[in-house]
Amino acid sequence: MEAPLIKAWLWRLILVFLSVLLLSVVEVKSNTDIDALMTLKNAMTDPNGCMNDWDPSFVDPCTWLRITCNSDNRVVRVDVPGCGLSGQLPPGLAGLDQLQYLNLYDNKIGGMIPTVYGHGFQSLKSLDLSSNSLESIIPASLSKLPKIEFIHLEHNQLDGYIPRDLGLIPTIRVLNISYNKLCGDVPPEIARIPGADWSNNPGIGKPCQ
Numbered sequence: 001m002e003a004p005l006i007k008a009w010l011w012r013l014i015l016v017f018l019s020v021l022l023l024s025v026v027e028v029k030s031n032t033d034i035d036a037l038m039t040l041k042n043a044m045t046d047p048n049g050c051m052n053d054w055d056p057s058f059v060d061p062c063t064w065l066r067i068t069c070n071s072d073n074r075v076v077r078v079d080v081p082g083c084g085l086s087g088q089l090p091p092g093l094a095g096l097d098q099l100q101y102l103n104l105y106d107n108k109i110g111g112m113i114p115t116v117y118g119h120g121f122q123s124l125k126s127l128d129l130s131s132n133s134l135e136s137i138i139p140a141s142l143s144k145l146p147k148i149e150f151i152h153l154e155h156n157q158l159d160g161y162i163p164r165d166l167g168l169i170p171t172i173r174v175l176n177i178s179y180n181k182l183c184g185d186v187p188p189e190i191a192r193i194p195g196a197d198w199s200n201n202p203g204i205g206k207p208c209q
């Protein structure tokens, strides 16, 4: 082959290589909010089909029912209350780093609140997991949520001590942990939260077993 021909082939080869590279980058750059929401959908039994239109082949989840986005097409609200959802909260949901409101109250969600929720939800203002079947301790990591104002965990089966650090969150306004199985003394930092409610925990004021 003559030199110009080899050169042309080389260019073609480079072009093919570059397009393959570009395609794979586009492929990898899938929507992270969709990935996070699919972990929720996949973790839940959804008897009323509340998440039926959550379809991962969409470009973004902003047209899905019960999802609200901001002007950058990032998810800021997830509202799936009263749907009879059962299952356990997936750690991957914390990938929603622009989420401000997580409303999953009035379901049958069991298991633990994932520790990673305190580290992932960097924009969360309101966490409402009330009236479910959540067990185990309240993770102290929730005190790392930099913008949280409302934490609703009332009417669950949470046990153990109330994490003192929740009272140290500068933005916290409401911490409702009533109707659980918490025990031990109420730390003064918690008592100072304006909307703190730890009523109806028979073990409070007694040492945890």
Ligand SMILES: *[C@@H]1O[C@H](CO)[C@@H](O)[C@H](O)[C@H]1NC(C)=O
Pocket: 154, 174, 176, 177, 178, 179, 195, 196, 197
């Ligand atoms: C906490 O939740 C309980 C049970 O739903 C409710 O009765 C109470 O008013 C709430 N407390 C606060 C401070 O919002």
